[in-house]
Amino acid sequence: MSDVNVLVVFYSRYGNAERIALATGVGAIQARANIRLRRVADHADAKTIDATPAWRENLDRMNRDYVAPRPADPQWADVTVLATPPDSCAEIESYCASLPSIASMRGKIAAPLAPRDEESALKPIYAAAACAGMVVVPAKTESGDPIAAAREYGQRVTEMARSLKKLSA
Amino acid sequence: MLTLRKAEDRGHTDLGWLNSYHTFSFGGYNDPKHMGFRALRVLNDDRVAAGKGFGAHGHRDMEILSYVIDGGLAHKDSMGEQHVLGPNEVQAMSAGSGVIHSEFNASATSPTHFLQIWIIPAVEDLKPSYQQFAYPSSEKRGALRLIAGPDRTSNPAAAFINQDARMYAAVLGAGDSIDQAIRPGRHAWVQVATGAIDVNGVAMKEGDGLAVSEETSLRLRGSNAGESELLLFDLA
Numbered sequence: 001m002s003d004v005n006v007l008v009v010f011y012s013r014y015g016n017a018e019r020i021a022l023a024t025g026v027g028a029i030q031a032r033a034n035i036r037l038r039r040v041a042d043h044a045d046a047k048t049i050d051a052t053p054a055w056r057e058n059l060d061r062m063n064r065d066y067v068a069p070r071p072a073d074p075q076w077a078d079v080t081v082l083a084t085p086p087d088s089c090a091e092i093e094s095y096c097a098s099l100p101s102i103a104s105m106r107g108k109i110a111a112p113l114a115p116r117d118e119e120s121a122l123k124p125i126y127a128a129a130a131c132a133g134m135v136v137v138p139a140k141t142e143s144g145d146p147i148a149a150a151r152e153y154g155q156r157v158t159e160m161a162r163s164l165k166k167l168s169a
Numbered sequence: 170m171l172t173l174r175k176a177e178d179r180g181h182t183d184l185g186w187l188n189s190y191h192t193f194s195f196g197g198y199n200d201p202k203h204m205g206f207r208a209l210r211v212l213n214d215d216r217v218a219a220g221k222g223f224g225a226h227g228h229r230d231m232e233i234l235s236y237v238i239d240g241g242l243a244h245k246d247s248m249g250e251q252h253v254l255g256p257n258e259v260q261a262m263s264a265g266s267g268v269i270h271s272e273f274n275a276s277a278t279s280p281t282h283f284l285q286i287w288i289i290p291a292v293e294d295l296k297p298s299y300q301q302f303a304y305p306s307s308e309k310r311g312a313l314r315l316i317a318g319p320d321r322t323s324n325p326a327a328a329f330i331n332q333d334a335r336m337y338a339a340v341l342g343a344g345d346s347i348d349q350a351i352r353p354g355r356h357a358w359v360q361v362a363t364g365a366i367d368v369n370g371v372a373m374k375e376g377d378g379l380a381v382s383e384e385t386s387l388r389l390r391g392s393n394a395g396e397s398e399l400l401l402f403d404l405a
Contacts, residue, residue, distance in 0.1 A: 022247050023247070025227060026227070026269055028227075029228075029267030029269070030229075034227075035227045035269075037224070037226070064222075064224070064271075065224050066224055066225055
């Protein structure tokens with residue numbers, strides 16, 4: 001078993017945020033982390049989702065492939081990746097608001113990311129994660145390929161968590 | 170030396186949608202006496218309910234073979250591979266430096282029964298890869314059909330794995346037998362997938378496994394009234 005646990009929490013409607021979340025998870029595995037993958041639920045109601053067939057289709061698929069976040073996940077994780085689509089960060093913000101007490105999250109790493117590093121989607125998540133007591137590590141990378149960039153980010157936050165654990169040991 | 174691992178002594182997980190027997194320690198079943206045999210680390214006998222399966226999860230540094238006995242298994246991974254695996258096909262995924270995949274029963278109405286095998290690779294940090302191929306069922310009737318091995322090319326085709334190990338499959342009718350030599354210094358594992366067989370005089374039933382060391386040959390004989398299916402692993 002690895003010494004670093006990475007929780008990948010994402011919200012996705014059409015699969016774009018899912019793809020970067022998965023790439024971050026692969027990067028974490030490459031850096032020898034244990035990972036868990038979780039999709040947060042839509043705020044939209046079923047009628048709204050059904051009105052857009054691609055959304056419904058992807059939702060049914062993702063509901064099969066992923067489980068929702070579980071209460072024990074945040075305590076297990078050293079790093080929590082928070083992946084959001086560029087146009088809807090409310091679901092991930094709500095997830096951050098549901099995290100346990102600041103005392104129990106202190107020092108844990110939050111790794112927010114969005115396709116194209118969309119600042120307008122990321123800033124509320126930076127704030128929500130910081131309010132939860134987490135250390136926020138922005139996803140800025142040099143790579144132009146978003147999948148490669150997400151993979152590098154997964155590696156980077158895993159290595160960072162490993163270093164922090166060594167320092168605090 | 171032949172050491173029988175009885176089906177009823179295996180670890181067991183029942184999640185409702187998943188009924189799994191673990192020949193070696195796996196997940197919540199942890200027995201230090203059964204952590205694997207040579208490079209063979211996991212041998213799970215899984216029955217998955219219709220439409221259910223294993224959601225997205227990660228692997229690293231493991232050669233993962235799936236062998237469907239009955240039904241179909243839908244596979245999807247972070248390499249972009251998306252396939253359905255059935256009987257008389259083999260799937261070999263080399264997790265290497267890291268891969269995320271999901272596996273589901275491909276049927277919405279019928280259960281799937283498959284064996285999942287994990288073999289520890291000889292080298293870590295390899296580039297992840299995926300292979301799947303079908304073979305005629307006649308090739309394993311009364312014969313050991315190579316399913317996976319360390320040779321890049323083999324005839325007939327077999328999956329490549331990054332370890333000095335070979336996995337064979339065979340189907341034996343009542344009284345059919347196969348003789349297999351074991352090279353000096355090699356070990357073997359025999360797993361009964363269905364039916365019942367006799368190996369060098371040791372009676373084995375479905376789910377039983379047999380660790381083989383310091384033997385020069387094996388006689389595998391079908392002892393079931395109908396057909397029996399087995400896997401044989403040749404291990405360093």
